[in-house]
Amino acid sequence: MDITINASFLPHTDPEASLAFYRDTLGFEVRNDVGYAGMRWITVGPAGQPGTSIVLQPPAADPGITDAERRTVTEMMAKGTYAGILLATDDLDGTFERLQADHADVVQEPTDQPYGVRDFAVRDPAGNLVRVQQLR
Numbered sequence: 001m002d003i004t005i006n007a008s009f010l011p012h013t014d015p016e017a018s019l020a021f022y023r024d025t026l027g028f029e030v031r032n033d034v035g036y037a038g039m040r041w042i043t044v045g046p047a048g049q050p051g052t053s054i055v056l057q058p059p060a061a062d063p064g065i066t067d068a069e070r071r072t073v074t075e076m077m078a079k080g081t082y083a084g085i086l087l088a089t090d091d092l093d094g095t096f097e098r099l100q101a102d103h104a105d106v107v108q109e110p111t112d113q114p115y116g117v118r119d120f121a122v123r124d125p126a127g128n129l130v131r132v133q134q135l136r
Contacts, residue, residue: 005052007043010083010128011059011073015040017125018056025102026087028054054085077127080107084129092134096120 012018022028022044031053032043039061045053059073076082089095096110099122107121107129119133 007053007055008085009055009057010085010124010126011077012042012056012124012126013059013074013077014125015042015056015058018042019044021104021124022054022056025099025104080123080127080129082127084131087130087132088135089132090135092118092120092132095132 019030019033019042022042023030027047028044029047030042031045031050032041034041039058041058041061042056043053044056059077060070065073073082092110100106105123107123108119110118110120112118117133117136119131121129121131124130
């Protein structure tokens, strides 16, 4: 079997702020930017990796959730406990310095974790946790 990860989904509350974070701060390419019925889906991904993307989507887009569930999702997003993603880099400290200089919401500075990785964490504009670990 040959299975790859094509896309992951993260919610956004402000498409322009999310676009600025993923494109300008992280340096990702914009692959698609689609609007429909007042909502907006933005697909971004790392340069040189055209087969891997993140779809930034409005949390209200799923017609299968109730209003109460939508409120819960919104509350969890505001606390930063709803969604997250793990990225990796060859230059953890340099990446952290660039994100910090760009005023990213730092959750954890670069740290050697007891489970064997060195990483840091920031939040994107929607509150999603973005962990970045050092490639070994």
